[in-house]
Amino acid sequence: MASILVLGGTSWLGGAVAAQALASGHEVTCLARGESGSVPEGTRLVRADRSDPMAYAALPSSAHWDLVVDVARQPGHVRGAVRSLASRAMHWVFVSSCSVYGRHDEPGADESAALLPALEADTATPEQYGEGKVACERAVLEGRNRDALIARSGLIVGHGDPSERFGYWPGRFAEAARDGGPVLVPQAGEQPVQWVDVVDLAAWLVAAGLSGTTGVLNAIGSPVPFREVIDSAARVAGFTGDMVQADAASLGRHGVQEFMGPRSLPLWLQDPHWQAFMDRSGAAAARAGLTTRPLGATVADALAWETELGTGRSRVRAGLDRADELAILSTLSVERPAGRR
Incomplete structure (x- = not known):
C-alpha cells in the first residue's frame, strides 16, 4: 500500500485519480476546498483553499507521501505546493496540457515542440490557460530538480466529462434516434481527433508516478479520423437515420462555430492554424505504459x-x-440534398 496525496480530488480528473488509487489498494488523501463535489x-x-499561503498547514506536519498528484491550473497554487511539499514526496506528478504548445499546425509534433511563454503572475485567466500551465510545469521541474512526471494531457473524455465536446456526438445521435430526424455533421472527414479516456489517464498517472517515471510526456492516444468518431457515435447510439454534411461556408453562414462553445459542432476544426491540435505524438507515453x-x-x-x-x-x-x-x-435542405454518408 502506497500513501498518495491528490491535490484536488473533488473535480473530475482529480476524483478519477483518487478513485483509481483507491481501487489499486492505496491510502489516499485529497486536499481541496471541497466545493466542486465530494x-x-x-x-x-x-x-x-490553495490560494491561502497557509493551505498546506492543514496537512499533518510529519506526513510524507509516496506520490503527490497535482491537477491544478493556477501557477500560484502549484508554486505554493512545491514550496511546501516537494521535500515530503518520493514521487511527483503534475497534469499539464497540450495547450502549452505555441503552435498547433505541426502534425505529429512531440514534446520538443516550442512552448508558449510562461505566465509570471500567480493567477491565469481562461485566455491564459496555456501560459499558466507552462508556468506550473516550470515550478514543478525547478522545485523538484526535474524529478517529476509532467503529463501533458490532450482532450480528456469519458464518463463525467464536463466539457460536452466528445459526448455531444453520441448524445445527439441518441436523441435523433428517438425523434427520427437527421443529424448535422461537418465535412471534416479525415481531420484527426485525439483524446484520452479519463479512466485510462487516471490509472496511468498513479501507476507511472509510483513506478518513478519522470520527464515530460504527451498523455494522449493515437489520432483517428473524425469520420470514425462520428460513425462510432452513431453506431453505439443506435442511430440509422440521415447524416447531413455541411461545408464550412454553409455552417459559417448559420453562425455555427468550431470545436466548442455555444452553437458549435464539437471537435470540428476548420482553422488551418489548429489542424494539428488533436494530432500530436503520444509515443513516449505509450512506451511508458499508457494504454487506451x-x-x-x-x-x-x-x-x-x-x-x-x-x-x-x-x-x-x-x-x-x-x-x-x-x-x-431545414434551411440546408434547400441548399443541398440530405443523405446518409
Whole structure:
C-alpha cells in the first residue's frame, strides 16, 4: 500500500485519480476546498483553499507521501505546493496540457515542440490557460530538480466529462434516434481527433508516478479520423437515420462555430492554424505504459454520461440545441440534398 496525496480530488480528473488509487489498494488523501463535489468514498478529505499561503498547514506536519498528484491550473497554487511539499514526496506528478504548445499546425509534433511563454503572475485567466500551465510545469521541474512526471494531457473524455465536446456526438445521435430526424455533421472527414479516456489517464498517472517515471510526456492516444468518431457515435447510439454534411461556408453562414462553445459542432476544426491540435505524438507515453481503450468503449461511457445528464438538455459549453440544429437543417435542405454518408 502506497500513501498518495491528490491535490484536488473533488473535480473530475482529480476524483478519477483518487478513485483509481483507491481501487489499486492505496491510502489516499485529497486536499481541496471541497466545493466542486465530494471525494471518492474511502479517501480522506483535508479541506483547504490553495490560494491561502497557509493551505498546506492543514496537512499533518510529519506526513510524507509516496506520490503527490497535482491537477491544478493556477501557477500560484502549484508554486505554493512545491514550496511546501516537494521535500515530503518520493514521487511527483503534475497534469499539464497540450495547450502549452505555441503552435498547433505541426502534425505529429512531440514534446520538443516550442512552448508558449510562461505566465509570471500567480493567477491565469481562461485566455491564459496555456501560459499558466507552462508556468506550473516550470515550478514543478525547478522545485523538484526535474524529478517529476509532467503529463501533458490532450482532450480528456469519458464518463463525467464536463466539457460536452466528445459526448455531444453520441448524445445527439441518441436523441435523433428517438425523434427520427437527421443529424448535422461537418465535412471534416479525415481531420484527426485525439483524446484520452479519463479512466485510462487516471490509472496511468498513479501507476507511472509510483513506478518513478519522470520527464515530460504527451498523455494522449493515437489520432483517428473524425469520420470514425462520428460513425462510432452513431453506431453505439443506435442511430440509422440521415447524416447531413455541411461545408464550412454553409455552417459559417448559420453562425455555427468550431470545436466548442455555444452553437458549435464539437471537435470540428476548420482553422488551418489548429489542424494539428488533436494530432500530436503520444509515443513516449505509450512506451511508458499508457494504454487506451477502444473507441467504442469510450463512446459508450460518454453516452452513459450524456444519458444521465439528459440528451435533450440545452447545450451550453459545446454543441447545438436540437431545435436549433433542426432549424439549420431545414434551411440546408434547400441548399443541398440530405443523405446518409
